[in-house]
Amino acid sequence: MTANISTTSSKNDLVLEGRGLRCVRGERQLFTDLNIRITSGNCLHVRGENGVGKTSLLRLLTGLSKPESGEVFWCDHSIAIDPATYHRELLFLGHRDALKEDLTALENLQMYAALDDVALSQEQALAALWRFGLRGRENLSVNCLSAGQKRRVLMARMLTRQAKLWILDEPFNALDIEAVHELRNLIIEHIASGGLVVLTSHQEVHIPNVQVLEL
Numbered sequence: 001m002t003a004n005i006s007t008t009s010s011k012n013d014l015v016l017e018g019r020g021l022r023c024v025r026g027e028r029q030l031f032t033d034l035n036i037r038i039t040s041g042n043c044l045h046v047r048g049e050n051g052v053g054k055t056s057l058l059r060l061l062t063g064l065s066k067p068e069s070g071e072v073f074w075c076d077h078s079i080a081i082d083p084a085t086y087h088r089e090l091l092f093l094g095h096r097d098a099l100k101e102d103l104t105a106l107e108n109l110q111m112y113a114a115l116d117d118v119a120l121s122q123e124q125a126l127a128a129l130w131r132f133g134l135r136g137r138e139n140l141s142v143n144c145l146s147a148g149q150k151r152r153v154l155m156a157r158m159l160t161r162q163a164k165l166w167i168l169d170e171p172f173n174a175l176d177i178e179a180v181h182e183l184r185n186l187i188i189e190h191i192a193s194g195g196l197v198v199l200t201s202h203q204e205v206h207i208p209n210v211q212v213l214e215l
């Protein structure tokens with residue numbers, strides 16, 4: 001398929017662009033000549049049936065895999081040229097929980113802050129965990145948490161990571177109604193503060209400034 005998605009921008013906006021993207025997996029061409037452009041304060045919702053290529057597109061946008069043709073740009077710079085700078089601006093949450101199972105929820109946040117070189121006090125880490133309903137669970141090993149509680153730790157990570165660009169693969173999976181509401185609010189806050197979000201979801205996403213890309 002081919003598609004073009006674009007959001008309007010002003011001079012100081014951050015911009016994520018995919019230009020002429022072509023993706024082949026195995027024998028199948030998933031998409032070709034795909035152009036997307038998303039700017040500060042906007043959310044791109046990538047939709048489509050199972051196996052159509054949503055995760056593959058997200059991986060191209062993160063730089064984890066390379067397109068057969070075309071290129072991804074962050075603020076007019078190819079992400080292939082300086083991936084380290086790009087990755088500092090990026091938070092990617094994939095299908096699998098990116099948590100260390102033998103560390104506690106609090107230790108996970110502290111470990112990621114250290115890896116990301118982000119200043120994070122114990123009070124800030126606890127406040128983030130408490131915001132997402134993990135009061136009393138801070139010092140439990142992650143392998144003792146439920147699937148939804150693990151997703152809540154990741155929401156706390158989104159809050160503490162301070163990345164401008166969020167690329168989220170099925171972020172609403174395994175969340176109860178309250179957590180879906182909290183995650184939606186977190187995304188709305190991020191967009192309102194000039195962040196950018198690209199996400200996949202099989203559900204409707206009730207977020208302002210959302211553009212839908214149907215693969």
Ligand SMILES: Nc1ncnc2c1ncn2[C@@H]1O[C@H](COP(=O)(O)OP(=O)(O)OP(=O)(O)O)[C@@H](O)[C@H]1O
Pocket residue numbers: 025026030048049050051052053054055056057
């Ligand atoms: N490394 C690979 N080698 C071969 N085929 C692959 C590879 N990775 C993905 N695919 C295939 O590419 C297609 C798209 O996969 P992708 O995970 O991008 O789909 P998706 O739209 O995210 O699906 P879902 O909604 O089920 O998560 C699938 O048919 C998958 O089997």
